[in-house]
Amino acid sequence: MRLSSLLTARAKRSVGVALAAALAAAALAAPAHADPPTGSTAPDGYRLVFSDDFDGNALDTGAWGIRQRSWVSDDNVEVAGGVLSLDQTRVTTATDASGFRGAGIATKKHYGYGYYEARVRLPSNEGAFHQSFWTQIWDGQYGKPKYQALFSELDFFESYKGGTHGGYFTWRSNEEDERLSSSARVGMGDPDGASYNTYGALYEAKKLTFFLNGRETGSLTYDSIPNSPMSLWLSTIPEAEKLGGLTEPVGHSYGTMDVDWVRYYTADGQVPATVPASVPASLIDYANDFESGAATNWTAGGGSWSVGTDGTNRVYRQSAATGDVFSLYNAPATHFTRWKNSTVSAAVKLSSDGGGAGIVARYTNPDNYYYLRLNAATDRIELLKRQNGSVTTLAGHSTALTPGTAYQVSLRVNDAKLTAQLNGTEVISATDRAMTSGAWGVKGYNQPFSVDSVRMTSP
Structure with a gap:
């Protein structure tokens, strides 16, 4: 496909204006200055496979997912006026990365060899944030x-x-995020904070070639690198080493990474095969046996929480005998991240015959969540819904519960379908649409208890 056939009407007009200006300049024997191209600079013969011009008023969630890790916020992603904007903001007075948020998106489909390009305007923030156009084998969602x-x-x-x-x-x-190798780095210009530039890269089996505004800036050769499935990312995140000197107030924006369009081409217009062809759909996003001695990223509400020993194991323990208590997993990337479909499991051990304890899912506040409870007072495992402060029992199952015995419980929320297992056997099934997303964690009422082997699996 020829370059001219790929240009938008706007781009064609720009080319026409630039050509007229160049001819006039030549007639005056003065040097002409070429603006960065607004259209594609794909190699001759390459055919378009994927593109997004961000022409609507919202992100195309059929094509993209919003990044959910590394100090980002959904609220910092905006599509308006034909541009994707990824904001960079201060959210607390903390001077480390926890006080700041970036944003990112990643394709839900995976790609491989071919030509990648995006027209991007980068902010001038002196390294406080890390902007990038890159690939990974997953799409940045929970889970990994x-x-x-x-x-x-x-x-x-x-x-x-x-x-x-x-x-x-x-x-x-x-x-494990174990890095095997890293290449030399190829310079890609010096953004001025005002201009759009077209960044491109031709990925081949033995070579990776970089382009800035249609001109090659350098290349890297290799005998081979893994031909893995790749999700395409656009993102900006806080750069921890550069944040300490920032004094702006909470709510301040450090500028946006603006994307006019993004495209992917291959020689035959088809997505090439990768090895393997796709990434797994079922995964463990979070696991903690508390053997480190710390309950990192857990936020407690009420009660007395600590990591202690139980025989030869460490467990996460709540020791208060009375009261309604929570501890929620607080992902540092987004603060009470909005999980949707997931399975939460844990080994729960009660300490007395009164009250109960278990797992919460789709928690948004103390008055809205689902709760899978081991009820020691009635010898039942129960699935409860608390909505706007009112509690409804969705389903239950009678079983003998002995204090001091660890029970493996799991709660799966998949759209409107809710199922629960006890020691590996499904005992509860219910349908409910009241809560569609929210945080997850553990909960108890009038019951000292402990949890171990906590897992969150998605989807």
Whole structure:
């Protein structure tokens, strides 16, 4: 496909204006200055596979997911006026990364060899945030696939620590984040905070070539790097090393990373095969046996919580005998992240015959959540819904419950379908649409208890 056939009407008009200006300048024997191109600079013969011009008033959630990790916020993603804007904001007075939020999106489909490009305007923030156009094997959602194979990360550009450059990394698996290698870095210009630039990269089996506004800036060659499935990302996150000197108030915006369009081409217009062809759909997003001695990223509400020993194991324990108590997993990326479909499981051990304890899901506030409870007073496992402060029992199952015995319980929320297991056997099934998303954690009432082997699996 020829370049001219890929240009939008706006781009064609820009080319016409630029050509007229160039001819006039030549007639005056004065040097002409070419603005960055507004259309594609794909190699000759390459055919379009995927594109988004961000022409609507909202993100196309059929094509993209919003990044859910690394100090980002859904609220910082906006599509308006034909531009995707990823904001960079201060949310607390903390001077580390927890006081700031960026934003990001990633494609739900995976790609491979081909030509990638995006027209982007980068803010001038002197390295306080890390903007990038890159690939990963997962799409940034909760959860993260357990991809036990070598994979590649391609950085078409990264702008941070005072420079903008491209390169690649290889990794052993995404579960341990063990880096195997990193390439040299290729310079990708110096953004001025005002101009759009077209960043491109041609990814081939033996070579990765970088382009800025249609001109090659450098290339990297290799015998081979893992031909892994790749989700395409656009993102900006706080850069921890550069935040300490920022004094702006809470609510301040440090500028936006603006994206006019993004595109992906291949030689034959088809997505090439990768090895393997896709990433797993079922995964463990969070696991904690508390053997580290800490309950990192858990936020307690009421009660007395600590990590202590139970025989040879460490457990997360709540020791208050009275009161309504919670502890919610507080993902640092988004603060009480809005999980939708997931399975939460834990080994729950009660300490007395009164009250109960168990798992909460889709928690939005103390008056709205689902609760899977081991009820020691009635020898039942029960699925409760608390909505606007009113409690409804959705389903229950009678079973003998002995204080001091650990019971493996799990609660799966999948759209309107809610199911619960006790020691690996499904005992409860219910349908309810009251709560569609929310945080998850553990809860008790008038009951000292402990939890161990906590897992959150998605979807």
